[in-house]
Amino acid sequence: MSHTTLASPAQGAEPPPTTAVPPRTTTKASRRGRLAAALFSAPAVLLLALFLIFPFVSAVVLSLTNQRLSSPLPVEFTGLENYQRIFTDPEFWRSFGNNTLFAVIVVPVQTAAALALAVLVNRRLPLRLFFRTVYFLPTVTVMAVAAVVWKVLLLPDSGLVNGVLGTLSFGHLQPGWLSSTSWAMPAIVLTSVWQGVGFQMVIFLAGLQAIPASLYEAARVDGANAWQQFRHVTLPGLRNTLVFVINVTAIFAFRLFDQVYMMPQFPGGPTDSTRTMMLQLLQTGYTRRMIGQASAIAVVFFLFVLVVTLVQRRLGREERAVR
Amino acid sequence: MRKTIVVAACAALALTGSGCSGTGGAASAGSSCDGKIDGKRTISTFYHGGGAEKKTFLNVVKDFNASQDQVTVKVQSVPEGTYNDAVQAAAASDKLPDVLDFDGPNLYNYAWNGDLIPLQECLKDSTRKDLLPSIVEQGTYNDKLYGVGAFDSGIVLYAYKSALKKVGARIPTGTDNAWTAGEFTDILGKLQKAGYARPLDMHMWYGRQGEWFSYAFSPIVQSAGGDLINRDGYKTAAGALDKPEVVKAMKTFQSWYAQKYVDTEAQDDTPFLKRTSPIAWNGMWAYKNGYKKAAGDDLAVIPLPDFGTGSKTGMGSWQFGITRKAEDPDAAAAFLEYLLTKKSQLTMYQAVGAPPSTTTALKATDIYAAGGPMSLVTDSLNKAPKVAVPRPQTPAYPAITQAFSQAIDDISLGRDVSAALKKAVDTIDQDIKDNDGYPTQ
Secondary structure (H helix, E strand, C coil), X not given: CCCHHXXXXXXXXXXXXXXXXXXXXXXXXXXXHHHHHHHHHHHHHHHHHHHHHHHHHHHHHHCCECCCCCCCCCCCECCCHHHHHHHCCXXXXXXXXXXXHHHHHHHHHHHHHHHHHHHHHCCCCXXXXXXXXXXXXHHHCCHHHHHHHHHHHCCCCCCHHHHHHHHHCCCCCCCCHHHCCCCHHHHHHHHHHXXXXXXXXXXXXXXXXXXXXXXXXXXXXXXXXHHHXXXXXXXXXXXXXXXXXXXXXXXXXXXXXXXXXXXXXXXXXXXCCCCCHHHHHHHHHHHCCCHHHHHHHHHHHHHHXXXXXXXXXXXXXXXXXXX | CHHHHHHHHHHHHHHHXXXXXXXXXXXXXXXCCCCCCCCCEXXXXXXXXXXXXXXXXXXXXXXXXXXXXXXXXXXXXCCCCCHHHHHHHHHHCCCCCCEEEEEHHHHHHHHHHCCEECCCCCCCHHHHHHECHHHHHHHEECCEECCEECECCCEEEEEEHHHHHHCCCCCCCCHHHCCEHHHHHHHHHHHHHCCCCCCEECCHHHCCCCCHHHHHHXXXXXXXXXXXXXXXXXXXXXXXXXXXXXXXXXXXXXXXHHCCCECCCCCXXXXXXXXXXXXXXXXXXXXXXXXXXXXXXXXXXXXXXXXXXXXXXXXXXXXXXXXXXXXXXXXXXXXXXXXXXXXXXXXXXXXXXXXXXXHHHHHCCCCCCCCCCCHHHHHHHHCCXXXXXXXXXXXXXXXXHHHHHHHHHHHHCCCCHHHHHHHHHHHHHHHHHHCCCCCCC
C-alpha cells in the first residue's frame, strides 16, 4: 500500500478558511506573483498529469475499445459493450459485494481499534514509546509479507491461531480459515486490521496531542469522569481527524488486493468469497488479456470511490457546521 | 477536442509501453536462422523453475557458456504461478528475452501472437529427428515447430502396496487394467475406514494458479469421453466440456472431496511420505523426488482411474522457443541444441526425474527405459494421444486453462457441477468469440 495518495485527502480534510478575496489589480507585482506560482506548481502539475491524468484519460479511452494485452488482431471501437459486460457479470457484482462487506466491517473496527490504541499510548505509561513502536511496526511491514506471515499463522492444523483457539475451546473451534467460504473473509479482515491499525493510531495520536490540556483540566474541575472526558472533550477535539481517518480507511478498504491475492489458495477464493474489484481488474487485464474491459472496471472503480469519498466529506462538513 | 484526448491517451499508453496500433508490432516477424552466429552474442532467457531444477538448469547454462566462446546466456527468473501473465506483459511492452521457456500449451497462443519464430531452419535435422513424437506434436502449431521440450511428463497414482493389500484392493499393472472410477472411489472409502482419515493427496497445494489443475485433472474429463474443447476446429467448448458423461465424472471427483477422502489442507508432500495419505495423484517427478526413497519396494505406480473410455494421463512440459526479439536466432538455436544433447538431457533427468525428450537420452535412463519402474509413463507417451492426451493445441489455451482451473476449484469446494462446467464453457466460448475465432495469421 502506497501512502502517497494520502497527501491530497490530508490537505483536503480541513480547507483553510477562505476570506474575502482582495479586489483584483493587475499590477506588475501580482503578475510576477502569478508567474512564480505557475513555476512553483509546474513540477507537481506535470507529474500529476503524467501519472494520474494521462493514465486515467487513457483508461477511459481504452474502456471503449477491445484493446487486448497482446494480439495480432486490430483494435476496434466497441462503444459501451465493456461496461455492459461488467454490469451483467455476476462475478463483478460478487466482488463489488465483497468489497462493500469488507469496508463495512473494517472501517468501524479499524477506526475504533486505532482510537483505543492511540488513547492508550497517549497516557503517561511506563514504556510508552516502546508500545507506540510495537503497535506501529506492522504498518512498516509490507502488506505482502504480512499476508504470508498470517497465512502461516492461520494454518488449520499447525498454525498459531488455531493452536490458541483449540486450547481455549477444548478443540471445538478450529476453523480452516483460508479454505472455508465463511472464514476466509474474517481472516482477511483480521490481517488487514492488524497491518493497518498502527497507521491510523499515529494520526489519532497527533490529533490527541493537539487537544489543549486546559480543556481536560476544566472538565476535571467540573467533576467529569474519564468516560465523560472522553465523550465530551476527546471526541469533539478529534472530529476532523476522525473524518479523515474514516475517509482514508474506506479508500484503502476498496483497494483491497494484496491479501486476497496471496492468502487463499486461489486468488479471491474459496469460490469467490474473497474476490475483490482490484483482483477482478488484474485478472481481466492480464490473465484474460482484455485490457479494454479491465480499463472499464478501473473507470467504474474510480467513479465509485469518488462518490463514496464525496458522500463522506459531505457528512464530515455537516458535522463541523454543527460545531 | 476528442482527437486531442485520444492522442493524449496514446501518448500516455506509449509511456506505459502499449501503444495504440494493435499491440506494437507484435505481428511483425522476427529474423530467421541463417546457420551462422554473427560475432559474439549475449542472449537472455526467462526461466520458471525453482529449487533443484533451477540449480541444474543454471549449471547447464554455465557449462554451455564455458563450452564455446561465441554465445553467453543470461538467465532471468520469473515465478511459475504467474508466468504466463509475465510473458504476456513482456510481449505487450516489447521486452521479451531471446529465448523463452514456457509451459507447453501456451505455445500456440505465443506462436499465434507472432512472439515466437519457427525452429525448422534453426535446429539440425539430426536433432529434430531424435525428438520424441510427443514432443514434436506439442511443439507444432500451424504445421511449424515452435518449441522443444527438454523433457516430457505424465501423471500417475503412487500408492503403498501394503495399504492396498490391507483393504484387499488389486494393484493394476498397466493402462489396460486400470481401476474404474467406481472401484477407485470404493478403495478410498475402504482406506478411510481402515484408519486413513484422508487417504488421497491430490496435491491441491501445488497451487491453483499454475497449470496443475488443468494438467492433472483434465485426464478425468478425457477419460469420461469429453475434452476441454471440441478439437474439431477449436471453436467451442460446448458439447465437449459439459457432456453428461463429464458431469458424471466430475460428480465422482467431487464426491472424493465431499467424503473427505482428499487431504485439502496439505502444504507439502508430508501426507504421502508419512503414509497418512497412502495414495498420491502426482506427476512422474515425484518418483525420484523422495517417493521411492520413502516407500522403497512398497511403492506401486498405478495408472489414473478409468472414467469410461480408458485410463488417460497428461503429457507435455515446459518448452523452449526463440522469440521475435532474438537479434541472432542462430545464437539462441545453439543454446537449444546444447539443451538437447544427451549430456544435458541426462543432467536434467538426474535432477528433475522426468523422461528426456530425445530417444537417445530416454534409452539411457534407468527408470523410464522398457521394464523400468516408471515405464508406465513411457508406455503412455508411446500411446499418445490415445492414453497420454496433449492439452488443446489452440491459441485459446490460456483462457481454457484458466476457466477449467476455476471450475475444478469450484467443484472441489462443493459448487454445483453442471453450473461450474457451464460457466467454464461460456468463458471459453466468449474468449474465442472475442478473438474472432483466433484466425490463423
